[in-house]
Amino acid sequence: MLIHSLFRKGLDADEHLNSRQKADRKVYDALLFSWYVDSKNFTEEIRPLYAKLLAFPIRYFTPTQLRDAAKARLERYGVVTVGDLGVLLDKDKKMDRVALESYDVLLKKIGNNEYFFGDQPSTLDVIVYSHLSLHLYAKLPHPNLSIILNNEYPRLARFCNRMKNRLSSQPINQLPDIDLPSVFTGLIKSPRTWFTSSEVKTSKTEETPQKSEAQIKFERKRNISIFGAIVLMIVHVVWNGIITIEWDDKRISIL
Incomplete structure (x- = not known):
């Protein structure tokens, strides 16, 4: 512009x-x-x-x-x-x-x-x-x-x-159509992830296997990526005027 x-x-x-x-x-x-x-x-x-x-x-x-x-x-x-x-x-x-x-x-x-x-x-x-x-x-x-x-x-x-x-001496093969993963497709394809925090443990005495350091780092990075994607999406929606937030003394209105 x-x-x-x-x-x-x-x-x-x-x-x-x-x-x-x-x-x-x-x-x-x-x-x-x-x-x-x-x-x-x-x-x-x-x-x-x-x-x-x-x-x-x-x-x-x-x-x-x-x-x-x-x-x-x-x-x-x-x-x-x-x-x-x-x-x-x-x-x-x-x-x-x-x-x-x-x-x-x-x-x-x-x-x-x-x-x-x-x-x-x-x-x-x-x-x-x-x-x-x-x-x-x-x-x-x-x-x-x-x-x-x-x-x-x-x-x-x-x-x-x-x-x-x-x-390119060799012909370029056309890749099959794929649906790239995102936060939203992950939630849609696996609705259970919405409610993981509310799952009831069947046994308190059941031992949880110890996670390796690599697994812990992977899960931490995954959670940060998901959180970052959600924040960016919210910022995009507000910044482009798809949703506007109006503040007054008593309430917040979302338009």
Whole structure:
């Protein structure tokens, strides 16, 4: 939001960057548009992807928060305004032009070389590949960036394929969908943990096995983690206005 405010005041925080650095920024911005502002891509691919990767309950509000942040960042290009529902008119064409500008800079830099500084990859090659691979290989309903790279910038597409083959000689296996554990999923799947403090001991004389030092440390860390997660969740809810607390002289109201 700070960057968004600077641009509204006519201040460019990136004016000191060189052409290659600005190209990197525009490549990233083009990706943000493709993932978050293109409504079809977001609703059919990106949001479900976060639902698989994130634990409950953050899977339900994190994608929307990321989308809002992306829209605020992209407002400088005149392709989206905060609160936009993501309806595409000529916005996709405007953002395609932003991508073309960055691709032109990268194409000029790599020239006829296999990599940006000759015949061997460097850190720059890895950085550029990390951006372009998401443009080229992402399977989206509207694969505009992939189409542009394959049809209009085949040298950059070949560069990505070259880096892909070099970095991953073996095919990457897709992991099965998993439901990551969290405090909430743990409580839901094991309701008995809600009432562990009220369990009745069957025998007072029954000897409890001694716990090892490692077990004691593990349980202590686990309890601290659970307590920390609950505190963070409460802070998030209050901070974002989901719940507001009003104080007066006689009572506390939660809205």
